[in-house]
Amino acid sequence: MPRTKRKAASSSKRQPSAKQRKEGKSDTKAEIPDASVKAAVKDKLLYFDVYARAEPTRMLYGIAGKEYEDQRIKQMEWPAIKAEQPLGQMPVFECQHGTLVMSNTIARYVARELGLAGSSSWEEALNDMVVETCFSCADGISEKIYAWKMFRQPQPDNSEKLIEEIREKITKSLKFIEALADKRGKKFIVSDKINLADVWLYNMLQFGRPAFPDLMSLTPWVKRFVERMEADDKMKKYLASRPASEFGI
Numbered sequence: 001m002p003r004t005k006r007k008a009a010s011s012s013k014r015q016p017s018a019k020q021r022k023e024g025k026s027d028t029k030a031e032i033p034d035a036s037v038k039a040a041v042k043d044k045l046l047y048f049d050v051y052a053r054a055e056p057t058r059m060l061y062g063i064a065g066k067e068y069e070d071q072r073i074k075q076m077e078w079p080a081i082k083a084e085q086p087l088g089q090m091p092v093f094e095c096q097h098g099t100l101v102m103s104n105t106i107a108r109y110v111a112r113e114l115g116l117a118g119s120s121s122w123e124e125a126l127n128d129m130v131v132e133t134c135f136s137c138a139d140g141i142s143e144k145i146y147a148w149k150m151f152r153q154p155q156p157d158n159s160e161k162l163i164e165e166i167r168e169k170i171t172k173s174l175k176f177i178e179a180l181a182d183k184r185g186k187k188f189i190v191s192d193k194i195n196l197a198d199v200w201l202y203n204m205l206q207f208g209r210p211a212f213p214d215l216m217s218l219t220p221w222v223k224r225f226v227e228r229m230e231a232d233d234k235m236k237k238y239l240a241s242r243p244a245s246e247f248g249i
């Protein structure tokens with residue numbers, strides 16, 4: 001997004017200090033409009049009309065109750081705007097500071113901005129660790145199963161074996177996250193409030209359901225985790241109001 005460059009102070013008139021500007025006070029006679037102060041830009045997220053890579057970020061906004069523009073691009077609209085995107089892919093996020101790409105960079109930034117990334121750098125690292133663990137599972141499901149199950153690529157001969165491998169990976173990952181949550185002893189994985197880690201795990205479980213229909217109740221802990229997430233008032237409201245995804249993922 002083009003930014004307006006700050007002009008060099010050429011005027012001899014006294015400018016309000018940063019503190020005065022922030023407080024809306026100034027001792028200058030006539031307020032000089034400062035071209036570098038942009039009007040507040042509403043955050044905007046551009047993605048296909050599916051959950052997948054954009055859903056953790058959408059959930060964070062829903063849970064925080066913060067408004068943003070959720071711009072959903074239809075498959076047929078995509079070729080016309082692909083070349084305009086920084087890396088020719090989505091999600092793309094825009095805010096007053098500029099543009100971000102890479103789904104987890106966006107989710108982490110939004111989580112930090114909304115106070116849902118953890119309350120210390122250690123908690124942030126724990127959130128990140130769960131995000132990466134879940135992302136790796138979702139990526140495996142996508143590449144090794146959905147590629148042929150949903151996206152018309154040829155079914156590999158060893159598809160049964162691939163499914164089994166991914167199931168093992170998910171089971172191991174879920175046990176790891178459960179052990180972390182047990183050690184923390186909080187209501188959710190890292191904290192007593194929903195954080196990015198919870199949102200990502202919920203998203204991964206939901207994303208994997210078409211391949212593994214029992215995923216959301218795979219272990220007693222996972223079942224309790226899902227129930228707790230869905231009992232949260234803000235999450236409940238978000239889930240009830242979000243648009244359906246074409247593939248359910």
Ligand SMILES: N[C@@H](CCC(=O)N[C@@H](CS)C(=O)NCC(=O)O)C(=O)O
Nearest residue numbers: 053082088089090091101102103104
């Ligand atoms: N590493 C990127 C990958 C983004 C990506 O693969 N986006 C896909 C949709 S999930 C896309 O834009 N596909 C359309 C295309 O490549 O033309 C991220 O996590 O954001």
